[in-house]
Structure formats: structure tokens, C-alpha cells
Amino acid sequence: MSWSTLGPVAVLFGAVFTNNILLTNFLGMCSFLAISKEVKSAVGLGAAVVFVMTMVNAIEWPVYYYVLVPLNLTYLGFIVYIIIIAAAVQLVEMIVERVSEPLYQALGIFLPLITVNCAVFGAVLFMIIRKYTFLASVAYGLGGGVGWMLAIVAMAGIRAKMAKAKVPRGLEGPGIALIITGIMALAFMGFSGMMRAS
Amino acid sequence: MFTVAFWGEFAVGLGTATAIAALLAIVMAIADATIGNYGKVKVSINDGARELSVDGGRPLLSTLMGEGIFVPSACGGKGSCGLCKLAITDGAGELSAVEAPWITEVERGKQVRLSCQVKVKRDMRILVPEELFSIREYKTEVLSIRDLTYDIKEVTLNLEDPAEIDLRPGRYIQFVVPAYELTPDPVYRAYSVSSPPSSKGVVELEIRLVPNGICTTYVFQHLKVGETVTINGPYGDFYLRDSDREIVFVAGGSGMAPIKSMLLDMAEKGSTRKATYFFGARAVRDLFLVDEMRALEKRLPNFRFVPALSSPLPEDTWKGETGLITEVLARHYERMDNHEAYLCGSPGMIDAAIKVFKAKGLPDELMFFDKFS
Numbered sequence: 001m002s003w004s005t006l007g008p009v010a011v012l013f014g015a016v017f018t019n020n021i022l023l024t025n026f027l028g029m030c031s032f033l034a035i036s037k038e039v040k041s042a043v044g045l046g047a048a049v050v051f052v053m054t055m056v057n058a059i060e061w062p063v064y065y066y067v068l069v070p071l072n073l074t075y076l077g078f079i080v081y082i083i084i085i086a087a088a089v090q091l092v093e094m095i096v097e098r099v100s101e102p103l104y105q106a107l108g109i110f111l112p113l114i115t116v117n118c119a120v121f122g123a124v125l126f127m128i129i130r131k132y133t134f135l136a137s138v139a140y141g142l143g144g145g146v147g148w149m150l151a152i153v154a155m156a157g158i159r160a161k162m163a164k165a166k167v168p169r170g171l172e173g174p175g176i177a178l179i180i181t182g183i184m185a186l187a188f189m190g191f192s193g194m195m196r197a198s
Numbered sequence: 199m200f201t202v203a204f205w206g207e208f209a210v211g212l213g214t215a216t217a218i219a220a221l222l223a224i225v226m227a228i229a230d231a232t233i234g235n236y237g238k239v240k241v242s243i244n245d246g247a248r249e250l251s252v253d254g255g256r257p258l259l260s261t262l263m264g265e266g267i268f269v270p271s272a273c274g275g276k277g278s279c280g281l282c283k284l285a286i287t288d289g290a291g292e293l294s295a296v297e298a299p300w301i302t303e304v305e306r307g308k309q310v311r312l313s314c315q316v317k318v319k320r321d322m323r324i325l326v327p328e329e330l331f332s333i334r335e336y337k338t339e340v341l342s343i344r345d346l347t348y349d350i351k352e353v354t355l356n357l358e359d360p361a362e363i364d365l366r367p368g369r370y371i372q373f374v375v376p377a378y379e380l381t382p383d384p385v386y387r388a389y390s391v392s393s394p395p396s397s398k399g400v401v402e403l404e405i406r407l408v409p410n411g412i413c414t415t416y417v418f419q420h421l422k423v424g425e426t427v428t429i430n431g432p433y434g435d436f437y438l439r440d441s442d443r444e445i446v447f448v449a450g451g452s453g454m455a456p457i458k459s460m461l462l463d464m465a466e467k468g469s470t471r472k473a474t475y476f477f478g479a480r481a482v483r484d485l486f487l488v489d490e491m492r493a494l495e496k497r498l499p500n501f502r503f504v505p506a507l508s509s510p511l512p513e514d515t516w517k518g519e520t521g522l523i524t525e526v527l528a529r530h531y532e533r534m535d536n537h538e539a540y541l542c543g544s545p546g547m548i549d550a551a552i553k554v555f556k557a558k559g560l561p562d563e564l565m566f567f568d569k570f571s
Contacts, residue, residue, distance in 0.1 A: 067218070073211050080218055087222040094233045097317075101291045 008139035011132065015143025018192040021119050021126075022151040023185040028119030032152050032181075033174050035110075042156035046149025048110040050142065053123050056088050057141030060124045061134050081124050089115045119148050154184065240321045243267075244328075252318060258284070259314040267326060268333040268430060270372070270386075275314035282313040289322035332364060335430040340423050341400065346486040349407040350452055352392070353417060354400060355427055362398040363431070365391055367438055367459040368540075368568070371401065371431030375413045378420060387413035388433070390542065390568065392455035394462035401429065406452040436542070436568040438463070443538040443564070445473035446531075448523060448551050453543035454487060456568060460540070465497040472500040474530070478523035478547060479507055482514040504530075524550045534560040541567040 006014070021027050028049070035045045060081055068074050093111045097104045114120060123144045127137040158180055167176050236254025241261070243250065252261050259275050259282050262268075273279035280300035285308050293301065297312045338355035346352050357363055372386040393402035408414045421427070438445075438460045447457045457475060464471065479485050484507075491503035506526040510516035519526045531537075539555055541548045548567050555565055 063218070067214065071210055071214055072207070073214050076211055076215055079215060083219055083222060087226060090226060091229055091233075094229055098233050105292050105294055 006132075006136060008133075008135040011136045012139040012143040015140050016147040016150065017188065020147040020151060020188050021122060021144045022148050023181070023188045024192075025122060026181075026185075027122040028117050028148055029181075031113055031117055032148075032155065033177050035113075036152050036155040036159055036177070039153060039156040039160060041110075042152045043149070045110045045113070046145075046152050048114055049117065049119065049148050050145030052085075052089055052092060052111070052114045052117075053120050053145035053148075054138060054141040055092060056085050056120055057123060057127055057137045058134075059084055059088055061127065061132075061137045064128055077128070081121065085120055085124070086115050119144070151184065155180065158184075236319050239318050241318065242321070242323045243326050245323075254318050254320070256318060257314050258286070258316045258318050258322070258324070261318050262313065262326075267330060268335065269313050269326075269330060270333075270433065271314060273314075277312055277315050280312065283310050284313045285309050285325040286311050286313075286316060287323045287325065289320050290316050291319075329433065329435070333431060333433065334360060334363075335428060336360060336363060336401075338401065338427050338429055340421060340425050340427060342423060343417075343421065346404065347484055350486060351405050351407075351417060353403045353405055353421070354393075355403070355429065357399050357401065358426075363401060364398070365395040365401075365432050365459075367391075367395055367463040368436040368456040369432035369434045370436075370456070370568070371403075371429045372433070373403070373413060374428040374430070375416045378416060380410075380412045380415060385412055386430075390434075390436075390452075390456040390459070391432070392458045394459055394466060396463070396466055402455075404452040404455040434568065436540070436566055438540070439538060439566070441538060442471065443536050445471055446527075446534075446537055446539045446555075447473065447475040448478070448527070448539065448541045448543070448547075449475070450478040450523065450543035450547050451484070453541075453547075453568070453570070456542050457540065458487065458490070461491075461494050461498070461501070464501075465494055470499055473498065474502045474504060476523055476526060476530075477503070477505045478526075478543070479505065480509050481507055481511045482516060483511075522550075523547060524554050527551060527554045528558075531558050534558040537564065539565045539567075541565065543570065545569045 015021065018024075022029070022032060031045060036042050063080065063084065064074075064077065068077060068080065089111055093104075096111070123141055126144075127140050130140075132140055155177070159177065162176070162180075171179070234255055238251050239254035241250040241252060241258075242248075250265050252265065257275060259269055259271060269282045269284060271279060271282040273281075275282075277296040277300075283300070283305070287309050290309070290311050293306070293311065294315055297315050300312055301310055336357050337359045338357050341354040341356045342352075344352045344354075368390070370388045370390045372388050375381065375385045375387060377384055389403040389405060391401050392404050393400060405414055405417050407418050436456060447460070449457045454477065461473075461475070464473070475491065477485070477491075485505055488503075488505065491505075495501055495503055504519055504526070506519035506521065506523055507514070507516055508520070508522050510520060521529075534555060537560055539551075539560060541551055548569050552565055552567070556562075
């Protein structure tokens, strides 16, 4: 199966479930561990990631295929991606502030955090390595974001429950969170198993 | 060796990366001028008493400061001191997560916000307390530092720029402590002014040593005559009300300052109001400015100064009032039906005195106080 032949819809669902960027590639771990203590902020950060990932993929695709490839400059990719991500996040912040007050309130403090979120950077790299079409790239950005959001919100839910549980002292905080992430990743592997079986 | 082909490729790479960066910079600049440009915005203060036309897009606190209106703030607009509260009746948007911990339920009902966290994006209606309009920042020079007791110093500041301050007696100013070993950032501390309003060019403060206090340690160990001190103000609603009721002043420690200012003001205006000043201290070594108060008794026909010691030492040979200030007050007044009380001192002392006054029939609205916190 070649990545580049998948349609946008398949890419979208694949990115959410079977290929979850957080649980299969373990990208975006730092903000995942830091902001998953309560569901409300997890939803806020997750929504910001969905937003930025979709938009960044839509911008980076034409830059890669219409600027870097024709000029033989693909080796400059990393630098170009990161400055575009940084600028895009700034731009998104300004637009959101202007257009929607409630959305800005919800995402406001999270947007700057996302500039350095490796899941966003990873999504750009995967879209290029897997040679997605433009539509598939945008779908991948959207799906990757939704998948990341799903994982962090689920994690926040679990940690909320866990607040009442007795955790061995040495494992409190990030320790137990990492173990839970591993178990969640195993569960998500079930999705890809289902795909293969069918 | 680098070949021509290499340099060509290098130039293309460098050029492209620079072009992309430049393009993004241009996009950001355009975005800033279009999306980030909120144009001229009208800010209406106190139901149209003052109308400002300002450039939108910046926080309200700094926008107001640009217009010469100083809202108290100690953290420089980071949302971490909670001082810059203002009621914004229209145009503020939703309460943000940064503000929420600072705003009480009651304040929420009054649409109080942190002015450093609210951006001016559209026409706004705000309420600014009248006294904030006269707040300025003053550069001053230390004229003298005098020991009043072993732990209270009188600091006299000469105003340089602006050269005069308009005060009502009882008001306080904020003293700006520059960064030094106890604080990495400048901090602000409030002190009542003890000089009368007529001394427009000179401000006198009474500062009591608080062990390890950032400001008091600075004043007691570092401040020297001739140094420059920045203050801002005036603030506060503790001032002498105009009426013909008998005045009861109650103070302890450096609570002396605002009362002294009020008394000097009364003396200058030739007031004949009946007034009694109860000053609570532990022992004689905690008493100060007694001679000045006795002199005021001569200048004011109906004024009496009553120092009271709670635990006079044997060597004090004290013949005046003894006991807690509350006991002295209870002894002095039968009923308080034509009185007005002004209290300044520690919260414990003020709360105890208020209880006594209530029991004697003095209504809440005739008790004015300035609690140290």
C-alpha cells in the first residue's frame, strides 16, 4: 500500500485513529504531558493544534512543491517549515483575536505554545515524506490535529479520574502519565489491527 | 575547492530562504496594519465626562497611561498584581482566564476588569474613580530622614518634577522602591502623607520598620539624604469630611501620619470643631510627636490629644491614660450620637475600635478608616 494513493477521506480517518501522531509517533509529548491535567484546557490546546496543523499543512504544501522542489532546495526544508509555522501561528493569533472573541479567549494562551509543538512540525514532514496530494495533506493536517486532540482530551479525562486513585509515590505526575500513554497507544494499535484484518 | 556551480547553488538557496523570510515579514507587517489595526477608538469615561479618541489594539492600562491617566499597577501589566481594576461597562468582551482569579463575584456584577488584560478594540465605556485623574508620577529628592522612635522614621521628600502636589489631608502616595538585594523588580508601597496639603512642594512620610519588609528595609538601611525617590499619587478616600460633628481620631504607630496631616490642615484653616485624638502605644518609647500635638492643642481651641499606653514600663512614670485603646475609648464616651470617627492603624486595632463605636451607637457611615495591610 502506498501512502500517496490514499484518498483524502482515508487519510483523515487514518490520521485520527490508526496513525495517531501522538500515540503511534509520540510527537507533541511535552505539551501533551503538561496541559493534560484538566479537560477544559486540554480541549483548548487540542482545538488550537487542529487549527494550526490544518492551516500549516495547507501553506507548506505549495511552498514545498512550487518553490523548494523546482529550485532544488529541499535541503532547506526544515528552516523554511519552521519559520512558516512561526509566522502562521502569529497570523492565526491576530486573525482569531479580530474575528472571534470567544475563540480567542479559548485558544489565546495556547496558540504561542504551538509554535514549538513537534507534532505540528512532524505533520509537515510526514505529509512530504508520504507524498500526499494537496487535498490529502490538508486532510492529514486536520486528522492529525483531531487525533492529537482526541488523545490529550482522553488523557485529561483519565487523569481527572486518577486524581482519586492511589498512585505509587515514585510514579506520581509524569511517570504514571507516560505509562498511561503507553497503554493508550496499545489500545490505538487495535485500530490498525482491525484495518489489516478486514 | 568550491566550484562556480557550488556558489551558484549557494546563492539560490540563500536568496530563496531570504526571500521567504522577507515575504513572511511583509505579510506580518501588512497583517499588523490591517488585521491588527483597530483604527481610532472612542473611550468614554464616567458617562461621557471625558471622551478619549485613541489608537485601538493596545491594552486599556497603557492606553490610559498614554493619555495621562494613571491607574495603580505594580506588575507592569502582566496581570499578576490585580491592582489595575476598573469597571468597564461596555466594549470589554469576555473575562479572560488571567483575570478570573482577581475578580470577586461582587466585582463581576459591577463589570470590574483588570485594565492591563483588556484590549481596546472597539468603543468603550469605562468608569474611572475621580481621584485617579489627579494622579501623577513625581521625581523627588530626600530632604531629611529623622528618627521619630526606635522603629519609625520620618522621611521628607522635596518634589522636583512636577514641583507641586495637590493633596487632601489623609491621602496616601506610593513609594517606588528600586530593584535592590531584596527585590529584582521595582515595587510600590503605600504610605500616608503626614504633611499638610498647604506644603505643596514637600511630602512627609512616616515609615515604620517591618522586619524584612522590602520597602522599610530599603528606607532604613539604604536611603540617604539627597537621593532621588520616585513616588506617585495621591490615592485614597480617607480624608476629613465637612460637617460640624465632633471628631474622634484613633491611631496607633505610623497611623499618626494621616491624622497629623488632617490636624495641621484644621489648624491652618482655623477650625473650631471639637476633636479628640486617641493615640495608642505600648510604652513611652513608642510615643512620638507629642510636643507637636501639644502645640496643636494650643492652636486648635477645641482639640485634645490623649495618648494611651497599654503597657507602660516602670521607668516611664506614666501619669496619662493606660489600657488598650478600646478600653480608653469605652471609658471616654457614653453615647456617640453626634460624632464622626477617623481611624488609622493595624487591622486588629481598627476592628476592635469599630466594635466599641458601634456599641456606643455610632453608625457605620460615620466611621472612616485606613487599615494597614
